[in-house]
Amino acid sequence: MEDAESVVVSVRHVVETGRAEEWFAAVCDAFDWCGGDWAVLKGLLATAAGERSFGSEVAETFVEFVEQHVADPMGVLTQLCERREELPRWYAELVGRLDQEAPAEHLEEWDDVTAAQWYTHLTTSNDWAGWAGGGAAEWAEFKEWFLYFAEQQQVRDYASLLLARVERDAGGYTAGFANLGIETAASAPEPEVAAGWGERTAARYAELTSGKGWGGWTGEDEHWDLFTQWFLYYAAEDGDHDDAAAFLAAVEASADKVNAFAEFGIAVAPRPAAAPGEATAASPVSAEELAQFGITEADLAAADRGFEALLGGPSTE
Incomplete structure (x- = not known):
């Protein structure tokens, strides 16, 4: 992945695709005002991001990545801000591509106990029923929300591995969860109704x-x-x-x-x-x-x- 692409997706775990336009507006505003000075840009970016209700961790994540991985920060930012109108779409495409790829090889999957604990946390703590059954369309919607909540907890890659295991189960999604010891809304027993109703x-x-x-x-x-x-x-x-x-x-x-x-x-x-x-x-x-x-x-x-x-x-x- 080229430097420009890497910088674009450096915040994928802390910026939702739906807010990409706001984020890159903050980046390009800071770039426009900094006079070509990276040190000045860092301070301006923190301010511009905060004005758009981004947490401090977003600008910090971006700056840390650029300083650790990019030899010419201002050169790369010049490339990006010349394409500022395209950045939100580009970001969504790159994030989507990365989501389809396997997480880093060194990443270890959650064991079954940890997977069940995280599944419960990512559903019940968000007042959400989680997987309630259905076909491909329902799974796609569930997957989008599950990974969104996982991203908020910075465990998206682990959650992606978990869902990949479920998707590989020949018995289907509900059985895939059950085989990992995870009870979902789809596998919960039907409530009993008093005789007569x-x-x-x-x-x-x-x-x-x-x-x-x-x-x-x-x-x-x-x-x-x-x-x-x-x-x-x-x-x-x-x-x-x-x-x-x-x-x-x-x-x-x-x-x-x-x-x-x-x-x-x-x-x-x-x-x-x-x-x-x-x-x-x-x-x-x-x-x-x-x-x-x-x-x-x-x-x-x-x-x-x-x-x-x-x-x-x-x-x-």
Whole structure:
């Protein structure tokens, strides 16, 4: 790889391809202002990068690479800034090419235990389900996000090796992970539903939410407790409290409740707050009736103040 190409991709582990234009604008601004002096350029680059919300490590990585590997820094930067309009595209092409190539030969793969630990960290710490099954299109999307998160932790090359092992497994992606001792969302056991609902879970959920004039859960944890109170209230009203409670318990047992809903065939999407005068209301319910199902006066007051805005659900007014 020529000096110019090496300098272009020197920040591949700390600059996303989507921000390449901003990064190279910072580099070329510093070059334009430095008067041909590398020492001055280094200070200007740190400032220009910081103004574009890049961490200090980005400029430091770039400068360190150039000083260690390039004999004529200003000569190479002159070449690059003469092509400044092309740099973002060039960067994306070079990063893509490197991603397709095997990492350095001296790099050792993670052992199975370390691989499982990193898989868990790169998915759950980013509130992401990870590999949830599918074909080539789903794998390509998963791979892009997995490597993106790995790059943030500076373990992209190790993560690439892990995914390459999975891709080589003749049993497919899910089996590839399983054979490395990694449990994914695709291999997790299906949640159990109380007898009586079975394949009707999604339909029963609709009956107890939209069928009662409200939107159900918005997908936000802060609304979960309020949602479950109303959901169980309507289920009890239909004589179906135990099955509804079992359904909620299965969802709560999952690490990702939105994912658990999806496994039941239920799409969870935020509902906009109703405009004044457009509330979707159910029959008024007294505090005494709610208390029979464990809903307190405080819960009722909270529902009065915010239920419509939070869930698009029924009002007690």
